[in-house]
Amino acid sequence: MSDIYINLDASKDMTYNAIVVGSGISGGWAAKELTEKGLKVLMLERGGDYRHVRDYNDSSVFEREHRSKATIAESIIRPDIVTWMQKEQVMKSWVDETKEGKYTEVKPFKWVRSYRLGGRSTLWGRQSYRWSDLDFEANAKEGIAVDWPIRYKDIAPWYDHVEKFVGISGSAEGLSHLPDGQFLPPFELNIVEKQAQKNLAEKLNGRRMFIGRVANLTKPVEGRLNCQFRNRCWEGCHFGAYFSTQSSTLPAAAKTGNLSLAVNSLVTRVLYDKDSKKATGVEVLDTETNQTYEYKSKIVFLCASALNSTWVLMNSATDVWEGGLGSSSGELGHNVMDHHYNLLTYGRMEGFKDYAEFGNRPTGIYIPRFANVGNDKRTAYLRGFGYQGGAAKADWSRGSNMPGFGADFLDDISKGGDWNFRLMAFGEVLPDHSNKITLDRENKDPWGLPVLSMDAELKANEMAMRKDMMEESVAMQEAFGAKDIIRIDQGHDMGHGIHEMGTARMGRDPKTSVLNSNNQVWDAPNVFVTDGACMTSASCVNPSLTYMALTARAVNFAVESLKKQEL
Amino acid sequence: MDRRKSLQYISTLMGASFISAELFITGCKPAAEKTDVSDTTENINFSSELALLSSIGEIILPASGKHPGFKAVNGGEMLVTLLNDCYTSEQQQMIQKGLKGLSDGEGLAGEIAKLDAAYFDATTPADQKPVFYGALKEAILLSYFTNEKVMTEVLSYVKVPGKHDGSMKVDPEAYTTVYGFGA
Numbered sequence: 220m221s222d223i224y225i226n227l228d229a230s231k232d233m234t235y236n237a238i239v240v241g242s243g244i245s246g247g248w249a250a251k252e253l254t255e256k257g258l259k260v261l262m263l264e265r266g267g268d269y270r271h272v273r274d275y276n277d278s279s280v281f282e283r284e285h286r287s288k289a290t291i292a293e294s295i296i297r298p299d300i301v302t303w304m305q306k307e308q309v310m311k312s313w314v315d316e317t318k319e320g321k322y323t324e325v326k327p328f329k330w331v332r333s334y335r336l337g338g339r340s341t342l343w344g345r346q347s348y349r350w351s352d353l354d355f356e357a358n359a360k361e362g363i364a365v366d367w368p369i370r371y372k373d374i375a376p377w378y379d380h381v382e383k384f385v386g387i388s389g390s391a392e393g394l395s396h397l398p399d400g401q402f403l404p405p406f407e408l409n410i411v412e413k414q415a416q417k418n419l420a421e422k423l424n425g426r427r428m429f430i431g432r433v434a435n436l437t438k439p440v441e442g443r444l445n446c447q448f449r450n451r452c453w454e455g456c457h458f459g460a461y462f463s464t465q466s467s468t469l470p471a472a473a474k475t476g477n478l479s480l481a482v483n484s485l486v487t488r489v490l491y492d493k494d495s496k497k498a499t500g501v502e503v504l505d506t507e508t509n510q511t512y513e514y515k516s517k518i519v520f521l522c523a524s525a526l527n528s529t530w531v532l533m534n535s536a537t538d539v540w541e542g543g544l545g546s547s548s549g550e551l552g553h554n555v556m557d558h559h560y561n562l563l564t565y566g567r568m569e570g571f572k573d574y575a576e577f578g579n580r581p582t583g584i585y586i587p588r589f590a591n592v593g594n595d596k597r598t599a600y601l602r603g604f605g606y607q608g609g610a611a612k613a614d615w616s617r618g619s620n621m622p623g624f625g626a627d628f629l630d631d632i633s634k635g636g637d638w639n640f641r642l643m644a645f646g647e648v649l650p651d652h653s654n655k656i657t658l659d660r661e662n663k664d665p666w667g668l669p670v671l672s673m674d675a676e677l678k679a680n681e682m683a684m685r686k687d688m689m690e691e692s693v694a695m696q697e698a699f700g701a702k703d704i705i706r707i708d709q710g711h712d713m714g715h716g717i718h719e720m721g722t723a724r725m726g727r728d729p730k731t732s733v734l735n736s737n738n739q740v741w742d743a744p745n746v747f748v749t750d751g752a753c754m755t756s757a758s759c760v761n762p763s764l765t766y767m768a769l770t771a772r773a774v775n776f777a778v779e780s781l782k783k784q785e786l
Numbered sequence: 787m788d789r790r791k792s793l794q795y796i797s798t799l800m801g802a803s804f805i806s807a808e809l810f811i812t813g814c815k816p817a818a819e820k821t822d823v824s825d826t827t828e829n830i831n832f833s834s835e836l837a838l839l840s841s842i843g844e845i846i847l848p849a850s851g852k853h854p855g856f857k858a859v860n861g862g863e864m865l866v867t868l869l870n871d872c873y874t875s876e877q878q879q880m881i882q883k884g885l886k887g888l889s890d891g892e893g894l895a896g897e898i899a900k901l902d903a904a905y906f907d908a909t910t911p912a913d914q915k916p917v918f919y920g921a922l923k924e925a926i927l928l929s930y931f932t933n934e935k936v937m938t939e940v941l942s943y944v945k946v947p948g949k950h951d952g953s954m955k956v957d958p959e960a961y962t963t964v965y966g967f968g969a
Contacts, residue, residue, distance in 0.1 A: 279945055281934035286864065288928065290871040291829070409952025448947040572958040578950035614962060615931045615941075619924035622906035624846040624898060629853055632927075633940065635962040 232479065235261040237777075238501055238516040240486045240531065243338025245750040245766045246522035247468030248381065252774035253520070254477035258781075261514055262478060263503060265485040265523075266334030269341065271465035275455025276308045283307050299329045299714075304342075309453050312342055320664030328673035329715040330526065336482055337464040338524065339717070342453050345434040345461055345581065346607065347387045347764040349378050353396040353592065354758040361601055364554060364650040365726045367755045368736035371398070377768035384471075385462045385767065386440055388582075389432030397587045397760065404437045405430045406446075406582050410574045411610035411638045415699035416584075422698035426589060431582035431607060434462035434764075442470060450579030461581065483507050487668060489519055489544055489746055491536035497745045497786075498544075504666055518745045518777050518786060522770065525751030526555075526656055529722040530671055532733075532740070532748070533658050543658075545723055545733040545740045545748075552657055554650040554724055555675040556757035558716035560643060561709040562685060564692040566701025568610060568638040575612055575635050583609030586642075586695070588759055590687065600683040604646035604759045606692065612638050640701050644688040645716070647759040649680050654713070656722055675713040685711075718762055720754035738773040745786045749773045830878040832869040838890045839865050843926045845898050853940055856930055864929035877921065884918030 236258035239249045250262045268274075280287050285307045293310040294300065300313045314332035322330055333339050352371045359366035375398070382401040390405040408416060408430055416428045435452070436445045443459035443466055452461050459466035472478040485504045490513060492499050500515035521528040529552055533543035540546045589595055590603035597603075613636030618628065654675035662670045677685075689706055696704045713719075726732020729741035734753050740746040749770040751762060780786040832839065840862030849855030856862070869881060888897050901919040904910050930936060937943040941961055956962075 279934075279937075279943070280932045281937055285868060285872055286928060286932040288868060288872045291874055292871070407950065407952050412952070448950045449945070573956060575954050575956040575962060576950075576952050577954045578947035580950050580952070612962070615927060618927050619920070622902055624902055624923075626848050626850040626853075629847050629850065633853070633961040634959060635956065 232261075233513070234515045235259050235479070236516060236781075237261075237518045237520065238263065238514055239520045239522060240501065240528070241265075241338060241521070241523035241750070242336050242340075242464055242469070242480070243522065243524060243750070244340040244343065244464065244763050245770045246338065246520070247340060247464035247472075248767045248770040249520040249522050249747075249749065249774055250472040250478055251468040252771050253778070254472040254475040256774070256778045257475075257477065258778065259477050260472070260479070261516070262472075262480045263484040263486055263501070263514075264336050264338075264480070264482045265506065266336065266338075266482065268482050269335040269337055269465070271459070271469075272455070272457050275457055276451075277454075277457065278308065299331050301329075304331065306453075309342070312453070318665065320670055321662070322670050323659040323662055323672035325672055325674035326676045327712040328675065329712045330671075330673070330719075331714065331717045332524075336480075337469075340463040341455060341465060343463075343763060344761070345452065346585070346761040347382075347385070347389075347432050347434045348585075348760045349398040349400055350374075350758050350760055350762075350765050351396045351398055353588075354756060354760070357602065358650070358756050363601070363756070364652075365724070365728070365731050365755060368725050368727045368732075373736075374765070374768050374772065377772040378764065380771055381764065381767040385434050385467065385764075386436045386438075386443070387432055387434055387764070388437040390429050392427065392429055392587075394427070394587060396592055400432075402432070406433070406435075406437065406580050408584065409576050409580075409610055411568050411571050411640070412584055414571075415568070415610065415640060415701075418700050419695060419698045423695065426586070426695070426698075428584050428586045431585040433582040435581040436460050443467070446581055448578030448580060450581050452581055485666065486523065486531055487511070487534060489521075489531060489535040489743070490515075491539065491544055491743060493539060496743065498743050504668075506666065509666065517781060518747065520770075520774075520777075521746065521748045521752075522750045525719045525722060525754075526671060528748050528750055528752045529656065530658070532723060534668070536743075540742070544746070545742050547742050548726075548729060548731055548733055550652075550724060550726075550731060551733050552722050553652050553655045554721040555654040555656055555673075555713060556648045556650055556718075556720040556754065557711075557713050558645045558718045558757065558759060558761075559648055559677055559681050559685065559711040560645050560716055561707075561711050562644045562646075562688050562692070563608075563707045564642045564689070564696050564704055565707075566640045566696035566699065566704040568640055568699065568701055571612075571638050572635075574638075583607055590684075590691070597687065599687065600680045601649065602647040602680070602684070602759065604644050604684060604688050604691075606642050606644050606695070608640065608642040610638050610640045612636060640696060640699055642692045642695060644692055645759055645761075646681060646684050646688055648677065648713075648757050650721055650724070650756055651678055654678075654721075673713070677711060677713070681711075718751070718757070720751040720757050720762060723748050723752040724755045725753050726755060737776040738769060745777075747773050747777060829870065829875055830882055832866045832878075832882075835882075835885055836862050836866055838885060838888060839869075841890045841894055842888070842898060842922065843930070845895050846923060846926050847930050854935060856926065859930060859933040859935050861926065861929045861933065864933070865925055868925050868929060873921075881918045881921060884916060884922070 237253045237260045239262045242264040253260045289305045296315045355367045389402040391399040446460040483506045486501045490499045532545045535544035545551045586606040588603040615632045618632035658669045659672035660669045723733040725734045738747045843856030843861045847856040
């Protein structure tokens, strides 16, 4: 990737056809689609540069000062960064609160932010699943919140469109509630997972388990190699084997010659014109010089991540609406959702001592939702949950939890240990008006801007679901044939799923929703919000692929509308 | 959950030999707990304990015909770096206090045997477990098994596997590649 497309002095050119706020998964897609349709696009990223290959980490664990263990000094400035995120080699990827500001917690919240080019597209889990009408119809059928303004048929062609470009590996399973897509060949279950898959189907009435569908290539595509089984995606993939802005959408957008990109450019508000009732552009704060600029455009795509896109709206047009642009419905900032997790089981799988796994697969197993699907009816809660996990052979680190020391102990733990099966549940969070974010004008970030205040928690439906998530997890471990099953429920603060959704929901009525069926802000139709903020419900299925499809769909609508001079 | 409770929480999980390191490797901190930003106590420097720490490491992971020992791979220096930089001051104080009860000499192996037995004995009340020993043992294993010589010569580290085989036949007695680690 050359430097050509990075126009760090974008201030010379103040007028574009379209402005894209944010460079993560949604922003990358917006930029690619808009530039490929011939629009001159400015992409704005609040964080710094982070270049494909050049800025990736290639060290082996023994070359690292702390052998991959995060230091306390790095951790205390990033209190939200825990467990798998908390690794020496990725710590600097996450937001340093002393530099970027805290947020206010009315209720405990975890906001896992990465402010740099590519956003969290370089740090995501890459699990990629289609949503279905089980999700899109749920609110209407159950009388929860408001109805989605779209159905599966509206988004299906856009799933096709994005999957072909992203490269999703997976197996076709013929499930109507987890539709098949345009798949590359799947990764393979290991020998223990294959046995567990068979046992699960036999013992639990055909229950399904298959390899996780991921945005990691199993075959090379143009400009990207297939996965080399390092499983070091979070440090950046030199082979471009997983989908990120850097590996995929940014090169495609750059190739058109239509993209300008400015980093260290914090969008403070959308500029709104009262007479035309449209946005005219955005105001940008250069985080290095503290100077502000105004960029003009015909359309604006807000793709700053769910909560930050809503933050921008809340700061915009406050002279017209006190609560900001999109607040006329009273729903802006409301209905914060996530996937609740931190609920695990481990079980020991006997046998298989003479088998091991070579290579680090970048995905595990997936068990699709079965609760409240078809004839399965649960009385204690609405919606459902899915599981990720897999089987792995224990390595030397098991020695920390084993009695003993000395030469025989060392000899023993240097050999492969037992295989263990790990299941992690992901549950749906219902949209609830009382789960909200607001602007905290008392507390300011380092640039003097109001910070977000988080007031959201799991409610009765989620708590009832969690009990069942654990019971089902144990039942499935037993069905696998696992022994010594351990249950761990660490509770869930909202945000910790890093699937934050809602706060600017789509809907059918401007009185009860912020966005229409094409992701246009009802109050300013040339402003589109296509990241997690737009979601009307949360499903239990990983959301990123849906953001991509909704973004491509909205771009298509926006460009068609521009052609017809309707925007 | 406060840290004292979290240590108890972890200790109740101890003895479950098959739990992956992920729960423990973050320094006795369960996943859901945020890093305590109010902890501003001065960090302890464990350099002065290098000799004792190296001896404890060598007792737990001694040289043999099949392995270099903890001292031969300079495990003590690595351990000091980890203890200095990767543990909260509260955890450091706990470890330092534990080390004060030990002296480098002939009786050390016997002391380690007692600590190991007490730590893993399910009948030891949670508040009487030598938690410092569990933390130390974990850090000793990390220092040793992530050493370049151990990873590449004793185990079989491959930086870029290039392929995946989930059903690879192996000799259960053979030393294993450290897959899954390092990411």
